[in-house]
Amino acid sequence: MHRSPRGFLTAFKQRYLMEYGYMDKSKDGAFALRTEESVRRSLEAMQRFAGLPATGRLDAATKRLLATPRCGLPDLEAERPRRTKRFALHGSKWPYTTLTWR
Numbered sequence: 001m002h003r004s005p006r007g008f009l010t011a012f013k014q015r016y017l018m019e020y021g022y023m024d025k026s027k028d029g030a031f032a033l034r035t036e037e038s039v040r041r042s043l044e045a046m047q048r049f050a051g052l053p054a055t056g057r058l059d060a061a062t063k064r065l066l067a068t069p070r071c072g073l074p075d076l077e078a079e080r081p082r083r084t085k086r087f088a089l090h091g092s093k094w095p096y097t098t099l100t101w102r
Contacts, residue, residue: 010039013058016066017042021074022049049075 014034017023023034023042040056047054052061 013043013066014039017046019072019074020046021076022046046075 014023017039018025022045023038043058043062044054044056046065047056047062050065052065055062
């Protein structure tokens, strides 16, 4: 069985973590500039979200999770701000308590 080099696995792992909102996206894919600690924390967050033990290591259960087919929506809303309400209550009250119609 052909094993991929460790650098490829790290790049794949980081790409997955960025795609699903666990890590900020890098504009040019500069994976080598990330610290191992930030990758480990992001991997722990993904493991917690999936209900796995948060070890921060790529164990067998985490590898199965990475290989599982899934939709393209992120698990976490990392880069999109939350949507704000588009209405305001003005304090006015509806003057009628009985509604009629024809």
